[in-house]
Amino acid sequence: MNPSSRTRCVLVCAAFIGLFSIFSFRLIYLQAIKHDEYAGLAAETHVYKQVIHAERGIILDANKEVLAHNVPVETVVADATLLSDVHATVNLLNAELEIPSQELTEKLSSGRRYIVIKRELPAARANALREKLHAGKLRGIYFEHDATRIYPNGSMLCHVIGFTDFDHHGIQGVEASMEEYLHGQDGFRFIEHNRAGQEIVPYRGQERDPRDGYQVHLTVDLGLQSIVEDEIDAAMKEYSPQKATIILMRPQTGEILAIANRPNFDLNLRSEAKPEQMKNRAIIDMMEPGSTFKIVAAASALNERKLRLDSQLFCENGLWNYGGSPLHDHRAFGYLSVRDILIKSSNIGAAKLALSIGDQKFYEYIRRFGFGERTGIELPGEINGVIRPPQTWSKISITRIPMGHEVGVTPLQMTTAMATIANGGKLVTPRIVKSVTASDGKIISAVSPVVLRQVISPETAKQIGEALRGVVSDQGTAAAAAVPGFTIAGKTGTAQKVNPHGGYDHGKYVVSFLGYLPADHPEFVGLVVLDDAHTSKPELNYGGLVAGPIFSHVAEKAARYLDLEPHEEIRKAIPVQRVEKPKPAERVRKVPAERIALTDGSRR
Amino acid sequence: MNRSRRRNCNTVNAASLARWIVMTVFLALAGLAYVYLTLQLYHLGERRKAVENELALLRTQNDVAAGQIAALTSRTTLQRRLKEGYLKMIPVSESKIVRLTVPARPTDEEAIQPVVNPLAQHESK
DSSP states (O other): OOHHHHHHHHHHHHHHHHHHHHHHHHHHIIIIITHHHHHHHHHHHHEEEEEEOOOOOOEEOTTOOEEEEEEEEEEEEEOGGGOSOHHHHHHHHHHHHOOOHHHHHHHHTSOOSOEEEEEEEEHHHHHHHHHHHHHTTOOSEEEEEEEEEEOTTTTTTHHHHOOBOTTSOBOSHHHHHTHHHHSOBOEEEEEEBOTTSOBOGGGOOOEEOOBOOOEEEESOOHHHHHHHHHHHHHHHHHHOOSEEEEEEEOTTTOBEEEEEEESOOOGGGGGGOOGGGGOOHHHHOOBOOGGGGHHHHHHHHHHTTSSOTTOEEEOGGGEEEETTEEEEOSSOOOEEEHHHHHHHTOHHHHHHHHHHHOHHHHHHHHHHTTTTSOOOOSOTTOOOOBOOOGGGOOTTHHHHGGGTOSOBBOHHHHHHHHHHHHTTSEEEOOBSEEEEEOTTSOEEEEOOOOEEEEOSOHHHHHHHHHHHHHHTBTTSSOGGGOBTTBOOEEEEEEEEEEOTTSSEEEEEEEEEEEEEESSSSOSEEEEEEEESOOOSSGGGOOIIIIIHHHHHHHHHHHHHHTTOOOOHHHHHHHHHHHHHOHHHHHHHHHHHHHHHHHHTTOOO | OHHHHHHHOOOOOHHHHHHHHHHHHHHHHHHHHHHHHHHHHHHHHHHHHHHHHHHHHHHHHHHHHHHHHHHHTSHHHHHHHHHHTSSOOOOOOGGGOOOOSOOOOOSOTTSOOBOOOHHHHHHHO
C-alpha cells in the first residue's frame, strides 16, 4: 500500500470513528445525562398509575346476617386525547347511558385525559357498552371497576348502620364510626399504554395489591331487631307519635340487641330521606325522662343507707308545697315505703328520697349513673345530655329532678342506667360492635364488655329490682307491661313535653317504659319511648298504658325468640290468686278492659 | 506462474474460521432467542391480561350473585314473602315445647306476683 492510499484509509477510518463517536456521545447524552428528564417525559405520556380499589368491608349482625355489602359496578371514564371519533362516541354513549349529547360533547371536547362519564353502571350494562365500543372500533373510553353499597334490609336498623358518601366514606352510623376498619387500603399499579390505549403488560411497573376492608360484626340480633321494628311500626300506626324509640340491651355486657327509631328511612334510597328521618334519636335526642328517673333517687337513698326499702315516708296526701311551689302526685298518698314510692310512682316520695341525701350527693349519683356524659357507644353524634351542677339549681330543683324534670337525658343513657340496676350496680358501656374480622375469619379486634364503675352496691341494686317488680304487678303503674310466665322489673315514665321555646307543651307527653326480664336473671333491658302519642282519651296517655303494653309485646316475643324459660309456677298461681284474693283479681281483669279501649281494635 | 500463484495464495486458518463461525452462529441464535423471548413476553403479557380480565369478570359475577343471594335471603325479603304466603311457616306454640329443666318455685308466698296480661297471652297462642 502506497503512502497516499494509507493516508486516505486513515482519513476514512478517522471519519468513521469521529462519526460514531458523535453518535456515541449523543447516545450517552440522551441515555445517561438526560435520562431522568426524558424518562419523566415518557412516563408522563405513557405511564399511568392505575388504582386498584379495595373492597369496603361488609357489616354483619350477631348471627352473621348481612346488613351492608357491595355490588360491583363500573365507572365509565374517557381520555379525550385518545378519542378516535368523538361524534360516534357521543352518539353511542348517549344511547347507552342516557346522558344528553350536549353534555357529552362538552366533556369529550375538553381535551382532558380523565373524564368521568358515568358512575355506578351495573356490570351487565357496562359489558354491553364495552362490546359496542369494541365493535365500533371506538377508542378512548375505559371502564374502572367500582362497587356500590347495598343494604339488603332497607330501612331496618338504618340509624345504626348509617351510609357512605360518593367516595365510599362512611358519614353516618357504624359506616362512619368503623370507617378505619371498613375502608381497606387501595392498591396501585404503574402501567404503560400503547397508541391504541391498550396496556403493554410487560412494561408494568411497581405494583401493590389492595387490602379489602374488614368485616364488622354488630351485637344486634336481626331476629330481635325484626320484633322491635314490627312493634314500633304497630305503635306508630296506633298512637301516631311524633317520635319513637325502642332499645333492647343485654345488661351484663352492654351489648345492644336491638334498636329502632321512628321516623326512619330506607338506606338504599337515602337521597330521598329528610334530615328528621336520619336522626338516631336513641343517642342524639334529649328528653326529660319523667318518672323512670325515680330509680336514681331511690337507688341513691338506699345506697347511702339513709333509708331502707320498707322505710315509710309521708307523701303529703298528694300535694306538697316546697320552696313556694306546689308538687302534686297523681293520687293522694299518705305514708308510703320506698318500695311503694316506686310502685305507685309518687313524685312527692321521690322528692323526699332525694332530699334525704342532699343536693351534692344526689348530683354525684346522677353522674355516677352515667348521665351528663356520652355512654361511649360506637356510634357518631352521641350527645352528653344536660345535668346541671347543684350550684345552678333552684330551690325546688331537688324536688323536680328526682321525678325526671330539669334534666336532659338520651334514651340510651336511661337504658344504661336501668342496666346498672339489672346487673348488680355496675355501669357498663353500651356497645354495638361485637368484633372486627378479616374476610378469612381471622379476628382483628374483639370488643370486650367495659365496666366503668360500681355505681351502687349489689344489695341496693337487688332492693331496687325487687321494688321494680311491683311496678309490673296489679299494685303498680304498669300492669299492662306484664308478660305471661315471666317476672318483669320496670318503671313507667310520663313527662310533659318540653317546648323548645321554653316551658312545657300542654297536653303533650313523652311516655316511656323501662324494664328488664326475667327479673331474677335479666337477659335484656328494654326501653320504649313515645313522644307525643295520641290516645283515644287524653287521660290514657300514660307510660304504663301506652309504652307498657308495647314493652309487653316486645318482651314476650323476645323471650320466645331467646328461648327463655317461662316461670310456669306464676302462670299456675294466677287462677288460685283470683279465687283466694278476689279484689286484686278484679283489678287484673280491669287491665285488659283499659287496654282494649286503648287499642281501639286496630292493634293486631 | 503456478509456482507464483501458489506462493501468493493465503492459507485459511481453519480453527480461527470455526471460532468465528461459532461466534456468529451464537450471536445469531442469541439475537433470534432475544426476539423470540421478547415476542413470548408480549404474548404471555397478553395472556396474563386476558386471564386477569377473566378472573375479574368471574369475581364480578360472583359478587353480583352474592349480592342477589344477600338480597333474596335478607330478613326483610323473607318476612315479606312470609306475609305474601309464599313461605309456609307455622309458629311453634308454647304447648308444643318440651322443656327439660324444672322451673324454680318462688319461696315467698307473699312475694309480689306478676299479673297475667291476657291480651298478650292471647296473642302468643
